[in-house]
Amino acid sequence: MWTGTGSLNIGRSDHTSTLLPNGMVLVAGGTNSTETLASAELYDPVSGSWSATGSLNTARLGHTATLLPNGMVLVAGGSNSSGIIASAELYDPASGSWTSTGSLNTGRGRHTATLLSNGMVFVAGGVDFDGFLLASAELYDPASGSWSATGTLNVARRSHTTTLLPNGMVLAAGGFDDNFSPSSSAELYDPVGGSWTATGDLNSARYFHTATLLPNGTALVAAGVGSTGVFASAELYDPANGSWTVTDNLNAARDRHTATLLSNGMVLVAAGDGSNNVLSSAELYEGKPSPSPTPTPTGTPSGTPRPTSTPRPRPSPAPRPTL
Secondary structure: EEEEEEEOOOEEEEOOEEEEOOEEEEEEEOOOOOEEOOOOOEEEEOOOEEEEEOOOOOOOOOOOOEEEEOEEEEOOOOOOEEEOOOOOOEEEEEOEEEEEEEEEOOEEEOOEEEOOOOEEEEEEEEEEOOOOOOOOOOEHHHHHHHEEOOOEEEEEEEOEEEEOOOOOOOOEEEEOOOOOOOOOOEEEEEEOOOOEEEEEOOOOOOOOOOOOOOOOOOOEEEEEEOOOOOEEEEEEEEEOOOOOEEOOOOOOOEEOOOEEEEOOOOOOEEEEOOOOOOOEEEEOOOOOOOOOOOOOOOOOOOOOOOOOOOOOOOOOOOOOOOO
């Protein structure tokens, strides 16, 4: 089920949204269809309202934003009027300001970034300065602010999603492939071995969608673009069997939006593009709760049957003597 909430101060697409430790949501960068944005704003889930915060040092769209264990937010890559960007910067929620950190080894946009269980940030795929799709991936170490290479995707892709699953694996889904077509393929990254394996395909090939891990362990993929245009459809990935099932449609078809899991378990989907128009609208997804197991009926214990007493034989009266 989807419900509306407060609109952003600035309609935008190709931005990022990140849930902060204080429960607020940071939206950064993107485009308003005429220029690349450096502005950022904060969403308050309690009031459903938005307020401005510090702007990025570098305007960018198609970048990534990742909450680090220290509470800072890492923004990496993307593009602007100068082309593809390799630079990265950190947002401090305490001051609302941004500072530079180490640049990516390969400038990229339309890539993904995922915080791993070991505290490293995993960046995968995207498009390079020359417009070629990337299968390469790299890791960011928050302690040193540096990047290192890791295993490459089986399928080069951009505008896809990656999601950390409860088992520590990373799910890469959909995107735009080398054939310039929306992809339905999905694969899993193992951080221990740095390798990739295939998993079940999406029901609908799509790119410019979002993917969000829900509290029940499934991943929600929402909206995006497919062969028939902009989608309102959504589907759920079950890591237990590697399959996808359809769930409720969004109220508004959109792509290049963001999706953020809130502390109340709902998913905030914000802004994006509709049918050739930039959206400022936002909506909330509430998943259907997992059915509680039906308890096995327990019969009322019957008491231990009381033993039937054996009747005591009554002695026959002695015969009266004959007089």
